[in-house]
Amino acid sequence: MNNEKTFHVMTFGCQMNVHDSEWLARALSVRGWTEVSEEDARVYVVNTCSVREKPEQKVYSLLGRLKSYMDAHPERFVVVGGCVAQQIGRDFLARYPYVRFVFGTDQIGRAPETIDRLAEEEGKRMALLDFEDGYPAQDVVIPEAGPVSHIAGQAFVNIMKGCDNFCAYCIVPYVRGRQRSRSADDVVNECRALVERGVREITLLGQNVNSFGLDKQGDGTSFAELLERVATIDGLSRLRFTTSHPKDIAPEVIAAFGRFETLCPSLHLPMQAGSDSVLRAMGRGYDMQRYMGLVEALRAVRPDIALTTDLIVGFPGETDEDFRQTLQAVERVGFESSFSFMYSDRPGTRAEKMAFKIDRQVKGERLMELQALQERLTADALAACVGREAEVLVESHSKVQASDDVVSWRGRDRHGRVVNFPWPSEGGDLTGKLVRVGIETAKKHSLWGKAVGNPW
Known part of the structure; x- marks a missing residue:
């Protein structure tokens, strides 16, 4: 092993973390670093998630496993970034001698130059954990050649950082800071540059995109106005956004699904629970009448819209009746898919201090029942596509x-469903191309069919 500039990125968590990891990989590449396999890397970058207990524990397990590489090759070192890095901070340096750099969620923009410096200064260790007052500075890095995303033809674009909602169970405001919106012109310019590079689909990212521009960092542009500016970029085929908070989605945003063909008929709209009493305890800021009204409005302007959601079972104080109401709401909406989890305490949140915690076995049984219902709804939705x-x-x-x-080949339709189809091996690389597919079979989580016409 020598001191070559090689790195390997390991990512936990949400699409924002995926986007951050991709940006960091590109930024290191333009500074002369080469992304390699885990076995061959000199620097390991671990991008972490603390939204639930399980991914946080996975980080500690991974760091323990990586120790064997450092034992055999002392010149190697680990960098830890993201939400757990913000939460744990310098303790990573104290607990793991081979972790030489810890950076928080606002400091990723300084990570590439710091990694460069540490590679040259043996033994030096650093922590960058401060929150920025405004939207954190971060260069737009689009390489001259090669893919701009881990999936060719697609790209994520951050439009904001942080969150002001402070839901009772959520650690995000503590590890990502308060909401700060990015300049609308910067967002649009990045999206336009990506389209010019051949990107067909863009996903706008934020902890709560519907409140874009409502913080003191905003430039007066609402999220609906930003959507229109991006949706009308020449050459863009598809536009998505995530995540939406139900309390903040504006009528103009709902109307956009009927106005712009580029805006895909799919929306992730976290419900979290179907009981008003649980939603109040969570501090979500809406009730089920509001949520169901949004569903009806969305389907009025785009009847074929595919809705997905997040759900928590076993929140403190959740009764059997509360859980039944969640099941009824999930069936009524008919979500195509959902991310569902057992509640777990996160440090510093209001829910951590709440009484009436639910027994783990009860939470597990509720989760299994909820997921069984979702499997049936997903199967029905996919079968309807045949x-x-x-x-x-x-x-x-x-x-x-x-x-x-x-x-x-594997790809996604405009509704976000996974579609597989065969193509002659001599037909070349289809990655990043659009193909019309006639759906013939519905599997458990995907569709299969045959191409109709030529790719474009």
Whole structure:
């Protein structure tokens, strides 16, 4: 092992973390670093998530496993960033001698130059954990060649940092700071540059995109206005955004689903619970009448919209009746998919101090029942697609390949559903291309079909 500038990134958590990791990889690449496999890296970058207890524990397990590399090659070192880094801070340096750099959620923009410096200064260790007053400075790094995303043809664009909601269970405001909106012109310029590089689909990212521009850092542009500016960029095929807080989604944003063809008919709208009493305890700022009103309004302007959600079971004080109301709400909406979790205490949150904690076994039983319901709803939604055609943006080869003469490809339709289809092996690389597919079969979590016409 020598002192070559090689690195490997390991990412936990949400799409914002995925985006941050991709940015950091590009930023290191333009500084002369090469991304390699885990076995061959000199520097390991661990981008962490603390929104739930499980991904946080996975970080500690990973750091323990990485120790063997450092034991064999002392010149190697670990960098820890993201939400757990913000939460734990310098304790990482005290607990793990081979962790030489810890950076918080606002300091990723300074990470590339710091990693460069540490590679040259053996033994030096650093922590950058301060929150910035405004939107943190971070260069837009688009390489001259090669993919701009881990999935060719797609890109994530951050529009804001932090959150002001302080939901009772959520650690995000403590590890990502208060909400700060990015300049609308900066967002639009980045999106336009990505489209010029061949990106077909852009996802706008924020902890609560619907409140974009409402903080003191905002430039007066509302999220609905930003959506219109991005949706009308020449050459953009698809636009998505996440995450939406139900209490803040404006009528103009709902109307945008009917106005702009580029805005995909899919929306992740976290419900968290179907009981008004639980929602009040969570501090969510809406009730089920408000939530169901949003669902009806969305389907009025875009009847085919695919809705997905987040759900927490076993929040402190949740009764059997509260849980039944959640099941009823999930079935009434008919979510195509959901991310569901057992409640777990997060340090410093209001819910951590609440009484009437639910027994783990009860939480587990409720989660299993909820997930069984969701599996049925997902199967129904996918079965309804059979016999239709879908426009698929190709992401990669499918995990299952039929033969040497035929390559199976995988992508997503405009509703976000995974679609697989075969294509002759001599047909070339379809990654990043759009293909119309006639859907023939619905599997448990995906669709299979045959291409109709040529890719474009």
